[in-house]
Amino acid sequence: MGATIIVLLLIALIPASIASKKGKSFGLWYVYGVCLWIVALIHSLVLPDESQNQNNNSANNSYKPYEPITKTESVINTVNKVKCTSVDINAKVRVQAWDIEKNSEENIYLKLNVLNTTSDVITALSIIAKGFDSFNNPVLINNKENFSVLVQDLRLLPNKYQEIPNKISLPDSNIRKIELYIQQICYEDGKIESLPEPCYIQTCQQKMDIEYIPYAQKINKQAKYYMIDQSNYWQCICGEVNTGKVCFNCKTSKEEAKRFSKDNAQFTLNQMLRQEEEEKKLFEKRQEEQRIQREKNEKQEQVKKKKNGVIAIIAVVVIICTACLLKVYQYNHTIKKIETSMDNEQWDNALKLMGESSKFKKLYNKYGEQLSSNVGYYDKAFGDQDFKTVYSEDDLYYYNTNISRNGLAYKIYETEEDYLGTVKTLCAIDENDRSHDIYTHYEHAYDTYDNDVEYIMWTNDWIIIQDYEDFFALKCDKSGNVSEVDLSDNLSDFYDKLYIKMADGNIVVADAEYLDEIDYDTNLMYFNTKKGSFTETSYERLEDKYDVEESWEDCILYKKYVD
Structure with a gap:
């Protein structure tokens, strides 16, 4: 599971990287890729390149198309009579x-x-x-x-x-x-x-011929008269009389205004027409260059898309192959660990490894018969035993016990609490004789009924116990950390239940006395030893996972009826 998440986090970088190069947010597309990787990958490949479009737009904006000059008349606001x-x-x-x-x-x-x-x-x-x-x-x-x-x-x-x-x-x-x-x-x-x-x-000036006005207004928007140049004054194309170098009214220089004197107007017009023609040709040339560049960019984009597509396909193939190789490695590694445990006669540990593997059915077909016989032997051997009770801490050592599984022995340590009654503590003792308290039972002095902690079964490091009307699943690791699941919260009736240890070590609690009474209408609970969860299940789910329809006996290790 952890390896799959790591692979997913890595492959999500592919669509995020492609989208980022096309002007999109890397972070948003990375989250998109983690949630819906294959969709994000396809989406990123067909996504238009916004950064390229922005470059094209900026290039287009740098050229201004030719605009014909339109005639405008200036208005002089005056209160004159x-x-x-x-x-x-x-x-x-x-x-x-x-x-x-x-x-x-x-x-x-x-x-x-x-x-x-x-x-x-x-x-x-x-x-x-x-x-x-x-x-x-x-x-x-x-x-x-x-x-x-x-x-x-x-x-x-x-x-x-x-x-x-x-x-x-x-x-x-x-x-x-x-x-x-x-x-x-x-x-x-x-x-x-x-x-x-x-x-x-x-101040009377000759009005400019209409053919010159649009071009004169490129110099001065108020232009409508021919410029007059005299020795002691000059009249601007706007009509203002001036003695300096710049017009008082429109700020046109004398030299600029001279271009539209009566003698110079035609020459200036021809000059501006030639300039317009050159600008028009330059504009058309730039338009053609832009068109060629756009076509070139489109071809490059198509090549880039094909290249990205090939890279993506290769990446997918590599990822799938890597995932497959990783699963093969994990499978082979699990086999090696199971066989090592079996060689060391650590049958409980081998069963746990097999039950927690995603290839449980395949491993069960290979090792199930051997594991079932050995684990089943211990389950039956300890099935009818009670916890051994000791009254001194000196007796809390690994050996000389009734129940021991996978490197832990279980004993009841009983102490007197004056007039209050008796304290019974369930201890898990490792092979180095280190004792860990995993459950405490208080028996009051005035209790008249038998109220002991009873052993139900052991599976995958979990020990199932009964304390009067309460049922618990307890697990203690080598460091002494204790996990507890209260099975009573999920059982409406604690008695007349069949506790079944399945071939993978998980436990099914059935509202039945015999296996052949279990069918589609039976109330069933399921204890997942890997997750430490106790939830409702159905006959259909058990049938799908364990093939119980063919034979319950072939897919269980141990069963115990609690009445």
């Missing part, structure tokens, strides 16, 4: 749009949308303005065309379009249009800067 068509390229704050509002009291207000082109926060603006009516006639303020406007308590962030939250009151209700010039700005740190005279340029 009038968008300025000219830009002061010298201004640190650009007026992008203005709006003139009039309230119910006929008061005129100005609202501005500006862009801070500096790298600092601005908190105040000093503006020079000129107003016009609806017919573009100047509106004079104190007989002057220009008037000053001061806007304070601001927080204009760098490089950001913002609507000034303050409504600027205009000095004349006839003003409907306005020209603005920011002459001074105040920064958050208190620094004041005066600005040069304005230099206005028109």
Whole structure:
């Protein structure tokens, strides 16, 4: 049994190892293999290789397929009523749009949308303005065309379009249009800067032809105009006017924007088309390489599966052969031990070895007749004996006893306990005269009935005794360790039972007086000497194990009826 468990624990490593190489948990598959080895082995062989699939997936993800460019339009959110068509390229704050509002009291207000082109926060603006009516006639303020406007308590962030939250009151209700010039700005740190005279340029750009827009938007998603490059400024493909190297609005560099000027757009388009074609070819090449690699991997996996299958089959054959050889070895080893015991006339030990072997029937056919005659002789010789009683510890020695089996002699050691009565101790004494107490019986002084410990039978190191209404199976090893099984717990009626010692040394207790009375309706109990268990059994089980249907006499060693 122990060897079989060891073999099972070893062969469970095979499906666990195969599954582990395919990306599965080694521990879980090892437990699976221990519980259902042959199922786990087949399952592991047909299991897909997840680690290979993960490698293939990672390879596929490294290539991005060609995606056609789609046209998108940027949206400029503004609160403008009038968008300025000219830009002061010298201004640190650009007026992008203005709006003139009039309230119910006929008061005129100005609202501005500006862009801070500096790298600092601005908190105040000093503006020079000129107003016009609806017919573009100047509106004079104190007989002057220009008037000053001061806007304070601001927080204009760098490089950001913002609507000034303050409504600027205009000095004349006839003003409907306005020209603005920011002459001074105040920064958050208190620094004041005066600005040069304005230099206005028109912001009108030619819209880009539709065939260029999708490709220009690969550079800048807001692209919709041809880039304009002048000596003192340039206009980006998003429409913003710039004087630096990078666009304020979309952060596109001047050099990138130049690729879609009116003169360069066609060249840039042809260049990008060639690049797309090259990328497409490269993508198709990689796809083909992946396909070839997948086919190669699949072939390798098939070869690997076949190889694993062959290895598994070889392993199974080796394991089966090993198990068979192990069983043969165990069988031959048992034979050797039985024959050694028989040569030394240790018949009880030889019977025990035969009874505990998985090849009992085969061994019984070979040695049963010789063992049965010799063991049966001792069983009958001691069957009607009583335990010898001694009254001194000096008499507890191996020899001069009524009952001795397999290196142990059994005696009753009786002592007086004053007025309480008598203590009778069943002792097992080995050949070195070492005594071991295995059962104690108390006989009270006022007991009027005969209450002795009686011997029933001995088998495979177990001695069966009766103590009035109780029946026990006791076993003492060479070290003095005692095992006890209370047979009374499993017997509804302790008397009128036939105790039968079978050919393997196990005991059958039958609710009958004679062997020929035992049939399928008889209540039967079975004492397994190897396990030390006393359980119910059936006639069918006995018939299967001992062939009792043919003859009870041929498969028993000894019987005793207890009435």
